[in-house]
Amino acid sequence: MTEVVVSGLTKKYGAKAALHGLDVRIRSGEFVTLLGPSGCGKTTTLRCLAGLEKPTAGIVTMGDRVVVDTERRVFVPPEKRHIGMVFQSYALWPHLTVAENVGYPLRVGGMRGVERRERIAEVLDAVGLAEYGDRSATALSGGQQQRVALARALAARPGIIFYDEPLSNLDTKLRFTMGRQVRSLHDENGMTSVYVTHDQEEAITLSDRIIVMNHGLIEQDGTPEDLYDRPSSAYVADFMGFQNILTGVVVEAGARHADVEVAEGLILRAQVAELVRMGDTVTVAFRASHVHVEPAGSTGVGLFRGEVVHSTFVGSSVDLVVHARGASVQARIERSELERLGLGHPSAGDTLEFRVRASGALVVKGREGQRQAYATEAVNMVA
Amino acid sequence: MTERVPVTDGGIDSDIRATRLRVLLRGALWALFVVGLGIVFIFPATMIVIGVFRDGLPTAADVPWTFDGFVAALSNPATWTTLLNSLILVAAGGTISTAGGAFFAWIGTNTDVPFRRALTPLMIINLFIPPLFYTFGWIMLGNAQNGLFNQVLRNLWGVEGLINIQSWGGLIFTISLGFVPFAYLLMLGAFRNRDQSLDEAASISGAGTFRTFFTITIPSVGPAITGAAILIMVLIFQSFENPYLLGKPAGIDVFATQIYAYIRDTTPAQYTSAFTLSLMVILLVVVLFSIQRGLLRGRSFTTLTGKTSRRDPVRLGAVRWVFAALILLFLLLNLVIPLGAVLLGSLQPTFGVLNRLTLDNYTAVLADPLLRSSLVQTAWVSVVGGLIAMSVAFLTTYIVLRRRGFLRAYVSLAMWIPWALPGIVLSLAFLFAVLAVPGWSGLYGTPLLLGIVLVVATIPLCVRLIEGALAQLSPELEEAGKVSGASQSRVFLTIVLRLILPSFLTGWFLAALFISGNLAVPMLLAPPGFQPVAVTALTLYVNGDYSGAAALFMIILFAAAIVIGLVGLSRLLGSRISARTSATNHAP
Numbered sequence A: 001m002t003e004v005v006v007s008g009l010t011k012k013y014g015a016k017a018a019l020h021g022l023d024v025r026i027r028s029g030e031f032v033t034l035l036g037p038s039g040c041g042k043t044t045t046l047r048c049l050a051g052l053e054k055p056t057a058g059i060v061t062m063g064d065r066v067v068v069d070t071e072r073r074v075f076v077p078p079e080k081r082h083i084g085m086v087f088q089s090y091a092l093w094p095h096l097t098v099a100e101n102v103g104y105p106l107r108v109g110g111m112r113g114v115e116r117r118e119r120i121a122e123v124l125d126a127v128g129l130a131e132y133g134d135r136s137a138t139a140l141s142g143g144q145q146q147r148v149a150l151a152r153a154l155a156a157r158p159g160i161i162f163y164d165e166p167l168s169n170l171d172t173k174l175r176f177t178m179g180r181q182v183r184s185l186h187d188e189n190g191m192t193s194v195y196v197t198h199d200q201e202e203a204i205t206l207s208d209r210i211i212v213m214n215h216g217l218i219e220q221d222g223t224p225e226d227l228y229d230r231p232s233s234a235y236v237a238d239f240m241g242f243q244n245i246l247t248g249v250v251v252e253a254g255a256r257h258a259d260v261e262v263a264e265g266l267i268l269r270a271q272v273a274e275l276v277r278m279g280d281t282v283t284v285a286f287r288a289s290h291v292h293v294e295p296a297g298s299t300g301v302g303l304f305r306g307e308v309v310h311s312t313f314v315g316s317s318v319d320l321v322v323h324a325r326g327a328s329v330q331a332r333i334e335r336s337e338l339e340r341l342g343l344g345h346p347s348a349g350d351t352l353e354f355r356v357r358a359s360g361a362l363v364v365k366g367r368e369g370q371r372q373a374y375a376t377e378a379v380n381m382v383a
Numbered sequence B: 001m002t003e004r005v006p007v008t009d010g011g012i013d014s015d016i017r018a019t020r021l022r023v024l025l026r027g028a029l030w031a032l033f034v035v036g037l038g039i040v041f042i043f044p045a046t047m048i049v050i051g052v053f054r055d056g057l058p059t060a061a062d063v064p065w066t067f068d069g070f071v072a073a074l075s076n077p078a079t080w081t082t083l084l085n086s087l088i089l090v091a092a093g094g095t096i097s098t099a100g101g102a103f104f105a106w107i108g109t110n111t112d113v114p115f116r117r118a119l120t121p122l123m124i125i126n127l128f129i130p131p132l133f134y135t136f137g138w139i140m141l142g143n144a145q146n147g148l149f150n151q152v153l154r155n156l157w158g159v160e161g162l163i164n165i166q167s168w169g170g171l172i173f174t175i176s177l178g179f180v181p182f183a184y185l186l187m188l189g190a191f192r193n194r195d196q197s198l199d200e201a202a203s204i205s206g207a208g209t210f211r212t213f214f215t216i217t218i219p220s221v222g223p224a225i226t227g228a229a230i231l232i233m234v235l236i237f238q239s240f241e242n243p244y245l246l247g248k249p250a251g252i253d254v255f256a257t258q259i260y261a262y263i264r265d266t267t268p269a270q271y272t273s274a275f276t277l278s279l280m281v282i283l284l285v286v287v288l289f290s291i292q293r294g295l296l297r298g299r300s301f302t303t304l305t306g307k308t309s310r311r312d313p314v315r316l317g318a319v320r321w322v323f324a325a326l327i328l329l330f331l332l333l334n335l336v337i338p339l340g341a342v343l344l345g346s347l348q349p350t351f352g353v354l355n356r357l358t359l360d361n362y363t364a365v366l367a368d369p370l371l372r373s374s375l376v377q378t379a380w381v382s383v384v385g386g387l388i389a390m391s392v393a394f395l396t397t398y399i400v401l402r403r404r405g406f407l408r409a410y411v412s413l414a415m416w417i418p419w420a421l422p423g424i425v426l427s428l429a430f431l432f433a434v435l436a437v438p439g440w441s442g443l444y445g446t447p448l449l450l451g452i453v454l455v456v457a458t459i460p461l462c463v464r465l466i467e468g469a470l471a472q473l474s475p476e477l478e479e480a481g482k483v484s485g486a487s488q489s490r491v492f493l494t495i496v497l498r499l500i501l502p503s504f505l506t507g508w509f510l511a512a513l514f515i516s517g518n519l520a521v522p523m524l525l526a527p528p529g530f531q532p533v534a535v536t537a538l539t540l541y542v543n544g545d546y547s548g549a550a551a552l553f554m555i556i557l558f559a560a561a562i563v564i565g566l567v568g569l570s571r572l573l574g575s576r577i578s579a580r581t582s583a584t585n586h587a588p
């Protein structure tokens, strides 16, 4: 069990900074995931925590020990940190057997004889590889190699384990089971886990807490529910699968809601986290599944008439691209909803009445150039 | 029964005929190829086995079959001394050069040692200079009587013969140093491609830099290291120049020199003993190669490829300056000092006179008709022989890569023979092969035979050079060519050869240099009136004319440097011109 406190963590490669003064606190026993697209600095953060990379500036403490303090010139090398790590490439040593791979941290730590053998057997059993001890590590399948890497990281019972995209080399089905195994081993052994992935689903299902990173900065930090339901920025919303991100002007401001005109005459009602004022330019994000079809002649906020320009059948629902007053909106309509209204499958050219539920739409922090990006995306989609 | 589709255009008959012709022609060509390989590679090798049991030249009448020579050779203590000496040299030289090569390969690819980027160019330059030249350089420096080092020591402190390169120490030193570049280049790829996270995983597990290096880094490239070690041991078994020039004066005989002694330094020549020793070398080489096979069996060292986490090189701290100094020391020992000695020697009016440097030796060499013809003949043999060696290596490697079944197995076997036969054994085998066949004995004592054996002796090097390039050539490139309508030979010339051309030219150059530096083969086979530079230089050296020998070597190196310079220049011009044309093409 190890608590990690990071402050002002900066890492520069030459003149270019990969991390810009990160502040993070990872509580003891917590399963924290660093999430973000490729190149945002997740691996660099992880490696700085593990000691594989020397930070340019900052302080890192693990438990009650300062492992990095650039001002006081403290740097504890990885071999002195008592940690575990699962690498993306597994990094199994090809000249050693499975048992020798798993036993290496124990051997280095000075554990010998029966005690070591028993510990190896115990961890191999925990990952379901009890029978494979004598095999050559690199002769196993991808999933098995993954489990050997996991067993090796666990073997010396480190207080904290780092994972760098450990599942990215597995196929989808295996990824799911392995993810579950990672989490249950975390729960059984009661250590701290720091996990890196670019896959939001993996992050949501495994973590106690997710830290979304963007260009070497923390964009948002919260529970999976927080991030899934209340992304604070367009960047996170996009990453969490909010298909519609539109910019508009506030025409009516309330304490919890605001009405935003995203196109001329097209006004959506959205929840606000921070106070907004009339006339502010804001960004509204909502999922395609938060768009609903309304009976003709309905009235109220968030209602708009739109022309279907694209319709794709996806099983239990229909995906639509809708044009309304110059704005392009993606909608996912349940077939049961269409049936209730007595409508058939909409096809291109149909004009229908839509509504965006205020409970699903959020006012989020915008990002530069985003209006442009979404405009092109919408055009591409239609073309 | 299916209904026959009536053939309306009548073209089928001509197609049948064309197919038959193609099959015949191809069959004839392959048969020629198979027979040719058999004559050049396999038949001479059989001579060695036969030679063990027949006492005398094949031309002599009524040579009896006998075990006597074999038994005599095995009961001769000299044989066992030779074996012991060879084993000592192979073990010591193989270990040191492999360790050195691995060390430099690791420094060059995985660390932050200053000057590490100079390592690969340095090693390549080293490889381009034939071992004979280095050995001469070292003799000029470390000869007990009048080597430069000893002269300096004598003048400074009046010490005599403190350094003697012609000794066990000198032999092992030069052999080990000489094979470091080859070892380095053999292992470079393995060190460069290894996943650095293997080391990081060890650090995470609690192992320090030192422990990680010895328990993880080195073992994880194990097969590359043992592979390089075994190849180098085979090459040391076969080496002739160093043992002949450095070992023999100190009374150290190894296989190659002892075989030579049985043929040339004893009267009558003891052929059965020579062949028995040859057979022992071959067996030892076979044993070494089987060890390598055994080591590799059932072990997979290919780790998960794809995104390897290549990060910063290992930070070594202050030690890196020590390692940088080692790089500089290597540069000095393996290039600057021995070559400098040859250069200096070539400028001295008489060897040892340091205060009046002149170009007289060069003018003398170029003015002497014998020496000049030696240079010209060497140039011809090297350039033509190098081309033929590269072509054969290219063709056979290609066949081994692309064919299956008998042809592949047969060609692999044939190509394997020059690996197992040292130059001196190869020469002996060819000598007997030529004499054994009535119609061929006319070849004996001709430059042609010398040329053929030099080519065969150079083929292993050429195969090594071309293998890498061909392995990267995907068969689909050729298939695409065939589908586009090009004939097989056209595909071979316009696609395969074209893509391989840079490697081919480099290999040709290297092969030519190695032929010019080969001493073992011409010592046994050079006909009267035809003396390659290696033998001429040796004669000059034996007669005490060190400076003349040095000038000969320098002329060869200058010629090689001019070739490199011209190639570099034409490349530069070529890229300029193509850049300009493409620029004009793209102009609006």
Ligand SMILES: Nc1ncnc2c1ncn2[C@@H]1O[C@H](COP(=O)(O)OP(=O)(O)O)[C@@H](O)[C@H]1O
Binding pocket: A013, A017, A018, A036, A037, A038, A039, A040, A041, A042, A043, A044, A045, B310, B311, B312
């Ligand atoms: N060794 C390095 N040298 C230079 N730049 C690097 C190095 N390692 C990472 N970077 C840069 O730092 C940024 C963050 O990289 P990384 O942490 O690997 O991202 P992620 O793991 O989120 O994909 C990237 O822009 C990358 O190009």
Ligand SMILES: [Mg+2]
Binding pocket: A039, A042, A043, A044
């Ligand atoms: Mg990464």
